[in-house]
Amino acid sequence: MSPADTTDTAPLLEARGLTFLRNDEPIFGPLNFALHAGEVVLMEGDNGSGKTTLLKVLSGLLPPSEGEVLLNGAPLTLARLSHQVALLGHLLGLKLELSPLQNLRFAMGIGGLRAGISAHQALASVNLEGYEDVPVRQLSAGQRKRVALARLLLVPAALWLLDEPYANLDRDGIALVNRLLEVHAHRGGAALITSHGAYAYTSGTPRRLPLKVTA
Numbered sequence: 001m002s003p004a005d006t007t008d009t010a011p012l013l014e015a016r017g018l019t020f021l022r023n024d025e026p027i028f029g030p031l032n033f034a035l036h037a038g039e040v041v042l043m044e045g046d047n048g049s050g051k052t053t054l055l056k057v058l059s060g061l062l063p064p065s066e067g068e069v070l071l072n073g074a075p076l077t078l079a080r081l082s083h084q085v086a087l088l089g090h091l092l093g094l095k096l097e098l099s100p101l102q103n104l105r106f107a108m109g110i111g112g113l114r115a116g117i118s119a120h121q122a123l124a125s126v127n128l129e130g131y132e133d134v135p136v137r138q139l140s141a142g143q144r145k146r147v148a149l150a151r152l153l154l155v156p157a158a159l160w161l162l163d164e165p166y167a168n169l170d171r172d173g174i175a176l177v178n179r180l181l182e183v184h185a186h187r188g189g190a191a192l193i194t195s196h197g198a199y200a201y202t203s204g205t206p207r208r209l210p211l212k213v214t215a
């Protein structure tokens, strides 16, 4: 590859020497990796191995102890985060008193709207037709997860950071996550997903990311 090839194609996400210490104990790192358009990377690890902590650092919620995170070749800033990165955490970030539709409209106000899709269509895509106006508080854990997945579909962020996207989902829901990842990668997005390994992205062979680097 010539140098000219690399300048136009900065990775969507890059970690350089990324390390996180808690009480002087390493949780992960140093990590060096890049995530390009069209890629899905699976991070598997045991409970407590540092997956959530890494996603928090990558999404600016925690500062790294060492190293840096680049988005599209430039340092991560809060302003760039809101439009370029969609984070799905353990806590889904839904407002329980609001309906799915109201939650999606709230998310669009912050993260923008992807062309060619409406909030109603996003909810239909995750099989939540009929639940548009029900307070999220009255939805099951799996239905709430589906609302959060609909939010991913709606906002234009190219980079998805998904912490345990399969948790609380039935078989159809697991297949749905894999379909969403496939479509997202196909249209030029990228995703970093965590899993305990019970369920995993099944399309192709996703690259796997080790949390600890042994010299």
Ligand SMILES: Nc1ncnc2c1ncn2[C@@H]1O[C@H](COP(=O)(O)OP(=O)(O)OP(=O)(O)O)[C@@H](O)[C@H]1O
Binding pocket: 022, 027, 045, 046, 047, 048, 049, 050, 051, 052, 053, 054, 196
């Ligand atoms: N707020 C916190 N304060 C102190 N220690 C924490 C905190 N959050 C996590 N830890 C510790 O950091 C380590 C990594 O936790 P993390 O949540 O990143 O793991 P994980 O791989 O996502 O786990 P799980 O699969 O159980 O979700 C664990 O040892 C945990 O006890």
